[in-house]
Amino acid sequence: MAVYTDVTADELQAYLADYDLGSLLSCKGIAEGVENSNFLLHTSRGHYILTLYEKRVAEADLPFFIGLMEHLAARGLTCPQPVKSRAGQALGRIAGRPCAIVTFLDGMWLRRPGVAHCHALGGALAALHLAGRDFPMERRNSLSVDGWRPLFEAAEARADEVTPGLADAVETALAALEGGWPDGLPRGVIHADLFPDNVFFLGDKVSGLIDFYFACTDTLAYDVAICLNAWCFEPDGAYNVTKGRALLDGYGKVRPLSRDESAALPVLCRGAALRFLLTRLYDWFAVPAGALVRRKDPLEYYRKLRFHQTIGGARDYGIDAA
Amino acid sequence: MAVYTDVTADELQAYLADYDLGSLLSCKGIAEGVENSNFLLHTSRGHYILTLYEKRVAEADLPFFIGLMEHLAARGLTCPQPVKSRAGQALGRIAGRPCAIVTFLDGMWLRRPGVAHCHALGGALAALHLAGRDFPMERRNSLSVDGWRPLFEAAEARADEVTPGLADAVETALAALEGGWPDGLPRGVIHADLFPDNVFFLGDKVSGLIDFYFACTDTLAYDVAICLNAWCFEPDGAYNVTKGRALLDGYGKVRPLSRDESAALPVLCRGAALRFLLTRLYDWFAVPAGALVRRKDPLEYYRKLRFHQTIGGARDYGIDAA
Numbered sequence: 001m002a003v004y005t006d007v008t009a010d011e012l013q014a015y016l017a018d019y020d021l022g023s024l025l026s027c028k029g030i031a032e033g034v035e036n037s038n039f040l041l042h043t044s045r046g047h048y049i050l051t052l053y054e055k056r057v058a059e060a061d062l063p064f065f066i067g068l069m070e071h072l073a074a075r076g077l078t079c080p081q082p083v084k085s086r087a088g089q090a091l092g093r094i095a096g097r098p099c100a101i102v103t104f105l106d107g108m109w110l111r112r113p114g115v116a117h118c119h120a121l122g123g124a125l126a127a128l129h130l131a132g133r134d135f136p137m138e139r140r141n142s143l144s145v146d147g148w149r150p151l152f153e154a155a156e157a158r159a160d161e162v163t164p165g166l167a168d169a170v171e172t173a174l175a176a177l178e179g180g181w182p183d184g185l186p187r188g189v190i191h192a193d194l195f196p197d198n199v200f201f202l203g204d205k206v207s208g209l210i211d212f213y214f215a216c217t218d219t220l221a222y223d224v225a226i227c228l229n230a231w232c233f234e235p236d237g238a239y240n241v242t243k244g245r246a247l248l249d250g251y252g253k254v255r256p257l258s259r260d261e262s263a264a265l266p267v268l269c270r271g272a273a274l275r276f277l278l279t280r281l282y283d284w285f286a287v288p289a290g291a292l293v294r295r296k297d298p299l300e301y302y303r304k305l306r307f308h309q310t311i312g313g314a315r316d317y318g319i320d321a322a
Numbered sequence: 323m324a325v326y327t328d329v330t331a332d333e334l335q336a337y338l339a340d341y342d343l344g345s346l347l348s349c350k351g352i353a354e355g356v357e358n359s360n361f362l363l364h365t366s367r368g369h370y371i372l373t374l375y376e377k378r379v380a381e382a383d384l385p386f387f388i389g390l391m392e393h394l395a396a397r398g399l400t401c402p403q404p405v406k407s408r409a410g411q412a413l414g415r416i417a418g419r420p421c422a423i424v425t426f427l428d429g430m431w432l433r434r435p436g437v438a439h440c441h442a443l444g445g446a447l448a449a450l451h452l453a454g455r456d457f458p459m460e461r462r463n464s465l466s467v468d469g470w471r472p473l474f475e476a477a478e479a480r481a482d483e484v485t486p487g488l489a490d491a492v493e494t495a496l497a498a499l500e501g502g503w504p505d506g507l508p509r510g511v512i513h514a515d516l517f518p519d520n521v522f523f524l525g526d527k528v529s530g531l532i533d534f535y536f537a538c539t540d541t542l543a544y545d546v547a548i549c550l551n552a553w554c555f556e557p558d559g560a561y562n563v564t565k566g567r568a569l570l571d572g573y574g575k576v577r578p579l580s581r582d583e584s585a586a587l588p589v590l591c592r593g594a595a596l597r598f599l600l601t602r603l604y605d606w607f608a609v610p611a612g613a614l615v616r617r618k619d620p621l622e623y624y625r626k627l628r629f630h631q632t633i634g635g636a637r638d639y640g641i642d643a644a
Contacts, residue, residue, distance in 0.1 A: 006433065008433045008434065009431075009432060009433075009523070010434075025428040025429070025524065026427075026428045026429060026430060027430055028352045028353070028362060029352065029353035029354070030350045030351065030352050030353065030362070031350070031353060032350060032351070040350060040352070042369075047364075106347040107347070107348060108331040108346070108348060108349055109331075110330075111330045112332075200348075201331070
């Protein structure tokens with residue numbers, strides 16, 4: 001549920017005067033995304049999404065995100081396409097907040113994605129990686145291995161309140177990852193947050209990818225690991241190898257993983273699980289229990305981390321022998 | 323911000339199979355209304371609103387609300403028009419909740435309505451009263467004078483926590499209203515909650531009235547009093563007689579108030595102010611401070627009540643001498 005900043009009809013009408021979007025017919029706050037305020041605009045030209053960037057998105061990063069969406073859309077990826085003002089600007093400002101208007105994408109995100117959806121998701125992720133290859137801008141991943149220890153230190157003292165022994169388990173996993181994080185695998189633009197709520201489907205087909213506000217330049221196979229974590233576990237905590245195989249197969253058909261990338265999947269999956277465990281743990285203590293934002297359970301990712309620590313090798317994810 | 327119940331693509335697709343609305347393209351939770359969950363649907367036939375009725379709306383009242391919207395829409399009032407299934411049903415059930423699909427209305431509600439908007443609102447309210455004249459169903463107003471004492475009794479013990487002396491002031495006002503509530507004025511369908519967020523505008527024209535879930539059979543001029551309270555006070559608490567005159571003039575041009583109705587405006591305005599003061603006071607203590615619903619300030623309506631207690635007569639609202 002994300003509408004943190006209210007927008008008046010007058011403000012919006014004045015803002016749209018700089019765009020070729022026709023007259024404003026409707027604007028409704030929508031419950032989508034958790035970092036920003038999003039509004040569905042109806043103008044005499046069509047339907048659009050207006051995003052007001054709230055404090056958690058660094059303004060200096062916006063040109064990267066906007067530029068990336070333009071780049072990907074120009075290469076045929078169905079992602080929100082920034083709409084430019086008559087002066088050629090995609091970024092503006094409403095109610096004191098940086099903002100952008102993007103095209104509206106049809107489709108719905110799936111609460112319970114199935115095997116076919118995981119296959120389609122894999123293909124869409126690989127297509128994103130290929131489309132991003134020649135994107136000229138760079139953005140460091142502040143939530144990769146270097147960023148984890150500061151998050152842990154902020155939450156360490158209270159971690160065992162969530163479950164006994166958590167602090168020690170995280171310390172051990174973190175130290176191992178810091179010592180053995182893969183280096184030299186193919187890099188490029190990654191989405192870094194491609195959870196089911198950021199992927200729209202029409203039937204079994206991906207109709208759009210949204211929310212590029214964690215996108216950055218990092219190891220491509222790490223994005224695969226994030227998706228294995230986000231898409232292939234069942235509500236009871238079990239890894240669904242059929243979904244994993246489908247995701248990896250869908251990915252590999254568009255962009256085959258190298259032998260090194262496949263071999264690195266277990267450590268990348270542990271890293272991805274730890275990254276979401278740590279941000280959720282941090283938020284758990286930073287966000288008051290009664291706040292307007294629902295906190296996500298850190299333990300879900302602790303259980304995933306433990307699964308990744310016990311597997312025999314990449315083949316256990318369902319990948320074909322390389 | 324109102325999405326209390328989540329709806330999956332599968333559930334929705336199954337539900338829509340009973341309707342002639344084409345295929346489902348998109349469904350987004352919207353931040354509109356506080357009592358129910360609302361979703362904006364895009365289907366191959368157009369845009370619609372899906373409402374899931376939450377616990378505060380009595381299921382037995384739904385046929386009245388749905389029937390009223392159909393009745394008003396058939397008489398040319400721009401309000402949401404219920405969409406019927408192929409079996410002729412406007413009410414259904416999704417995720418265990420009663421629900422209805424209605425047409426989407428363009429327009430935006432105004433955070434700061436001006437004089438011209440108050441004039442237009444008055445005309446729209448009168449048009450609603452006229453269009454509702456031959457609506458055959460009845461619904462008692464549970465939030466009229468008979469319903470106020472139970473609300474007060476539930477909050478009385480803690481009322482002075484909101485401001486010292488509030489309990490005594492409410493008791494005095496309530497007793498006076500119980501003793502002198504107007505009887506015999508013209509009755510019919512009233513909206514009973516026509517606040518600015520329930521009225522859409524395109525420019526200075528009313529483009530739609532929404533949220534009929536407090537509508538009932540009651541004194542028509544009481545609806546006028548509710549609107550004077552909701553539309554004609556400034557943020558600093560002052561009554562804006564220019565807006566009041568515009569609202570009353572707009573109303574009177576479509577449905578002239580009788581001499582008795584005009585004369586009753588002060589007591590009806592005190593009643594309307596007390597009604598919102600009491601429901602806000604009740605919610606103030608019933609809703610935990612940190613809950614996902616923002617509480618509305620009861621004192622805003624206490625200040626309005628005191629204004630209505632000090633005026634000389636109906637003419638102070640800006641009404642032309644009858």
